[in-house]
Amino acid sequence: MGRRKANPDSPAAPYVRVKLHIAEDAVGPGKIDLLRFIETEGGISAAARRMGVTYRRAWHLVDTMNSAFGNPVVETAVGGDGGGGARLTPLGRELIANYDELNARIEPAARDLLEWVEQTRAR
Amino acid sequence: MGRRKANPDSPAAPYVRVKLHIAEDAVGPGKIDLLRFIETEGGISAAARRMGVTYRRAWHLVDTMNSAFGNPVVETAVGGDGGGGARLTPLGRELIANYDELNARIEPAARDLLEWVEQTRAR
DNA sequence: GTGGGTTATGCCACATTGAGCATAGCGGGG
DNA sequence: CCCCGCTATGCTCAATGTGGCATAACCCAC
Numbered sequence: 001m002g003r004r005k006a007n008p009d010s011p012a013a014p015y016v017r018v019k020l021h022i023a024e025d026a027v028g029p030g031k032i033d034l035l036r037f038i039e040t041e042g043g044i045s046a047a048a049r050r051m052g053v054t055y056r057r058a059w060h061l062v063d064t065m066n067s068a069f070g071n072p073v074v075e076t077a078v079g080g081d082g083g084g085g086a087r088l089t090p091l092g093r094e095l096i097a098n099y100d101e102l103n104a105r106i107e108p109a110a111r112d113l114l115e116w117v118e119q120t121r122a123r
Numbered sequence: 124m125g126r127r128k129a130n131p132d133s134p135a136a137p138y139v140r141v142k143l144h145i146a147e148d149a150v151g152p153g154k155i156d157l158l159r160f161i162e163t164e165g166g167i168s169a170a171a172r173r174m175g176v177t178y179r180r181a182w183h184l185v186d187t188m189n190s191a192f193g194n195p196v197v198e199t200a201v202g203g204d205g206g207g208g209a210r211l212t213p214l215g216r217e218l219i220a221n222y223d224e225l226n227a228r229i230e231p232a233a234r235d236l237l238e239w240v241e242q243t244r245a246r
Numbered sequence: 247g248t249g250g251g252t253t254a255t256g257c258c259a260c261a262t263t264g265a266g267c268a269t270a271g272c273g274g275g276g
Numbered sequence: 277c278c279c280c281g282c283t284a285t286g287c288t289c290a291a292t293g294t295g296g297c298a299t300a301a302c303c304c305a306c
Contacts, residue, residue: 012147014144016141017142018142018229019139020137020240043252045251045252053294055254056255059255070244071243071244076253077302078253078302079253079302080305081304082250083250083304084253085253086252094239098236098239102232102235106233113225117143120214166282168283176265177265177266178284179264200272200282201272202274203274205274205280248305248306249305249306250303250306252301252303255299255300256298256299257296257297257298258295259294260294260296263290263292264289265289266287266289266290267287268285268286269284269285270286271283273282274279275280276278
């Protein structure tokens with residue numbers, strides 16, 4: 001996994017991440033990206049391959065999200081055309097949209113904090 | 124696997140957390156609270172006791188923050204009056220202030236997301 | 247009815263993390 | 277001079293997370 005080895009003059013840039021904690025689970029950029037891939041790829045396996053994680057893990061992430069929300073964010077079909085597949089529910093699509101909106105709204109504040117960090121490290 | 128919450132009456136309220144990732148370390152509410160306690164209690168041990176964590180761990184958290192920032196956020200004194208102690212540096216105080224400001228600015232967006240979550244779980 | 251690709255799950259090995267315990271060094275106060 | 281509380285740090289053990297197989301069930305297409 002390419003953890004970028006720091007070039008002394010460009011230390012890995014600091015960044016900010018937001019996580020939504022809900023009923024024993026936490027949804028952050030990782031699970032949201034997984035949902036995006038499920039939507040575009042049409043299945044959990046394909047999404048897992050795209051993200052470079054095992055199907056086992058991707059499935060588990062989906063499962064925990066589904067139970068955390070009480071209602072499914074992803075619905076699956078086993079067997080059939082193409083072997084089966086998975087799609088986002090309306091709830092799943094809303095989740096992505098709302099998470100994206102949150103990130104867009106916090107961006108200015110995050111940028112200010114990161115600017116301060118860069119300043120302090122420079123001196 | 125349907126893991127139902129133990130107490131249907133009070134479903135742990137969803138919440139949002141922001142983490143600042145900086146040089147292999149991540150600073151979130153936990154480390155910020157630790158800094159606050161160090162400031163008010165005057166030492167790492169006292170702060171650790173207040174937070175219900177071991178001194179070992181609290182010290183480690185402080186140590187990783189100090190190296191992540193390049194400059195110390197906490198300065199310590201060993202031996203002497205009261206056995207020693209720890210204080211925030213100006214950088215440490217700025218960190219708390221900036222983190223608090225970030226959270227304050229994020230609050231409206233976070234509240235909207237959480238409201239949506241509550242809505243979806245209610246139906 | 248056989249095959250292929252997918253969902254659904256269990257099991258085991260390994261890495262990471264935090265807890266708990268132990269110890270050493272420090273220096274002002276009694 | 278010795279004690280006490282605190283900083284500093286190492287080591288071990290338990291819990292948890294992830295990765296990598298392995299397997300079963302499913303169902304459309306051929």
